[in-house]
Amino acid sequence: MAELKIIIPQELWRKMESFEIDWHSITRDLIKKKVNELSELKSIVSKSKMTEEDALDLGRKVNKSLAKKFKDSAIG
DSSP, X not given: OOOOOOOOOHHHHHHHHXXXXXXXXXXXXXXXXXXXXXXXXXXXXXXXXXXXXXXXXXXXXXXXXXXXHHHHHHHO
């Protein structure tokens, strides 16, 4: 099994110690959850035919549309 060392600010560590919690287990679970999320995202992206430029263009269009929607709702 691999080992991961993290550095935690002293103030945070003091707060953590006030709880009787298995921080090792929580940390492992959070890392596992994040790795699973990233793996799923990577799988989805790998199947996409959209280029980075396509994604940026789509993002610009969405931003423009949302800006117009909020502007119109503020006026009306």
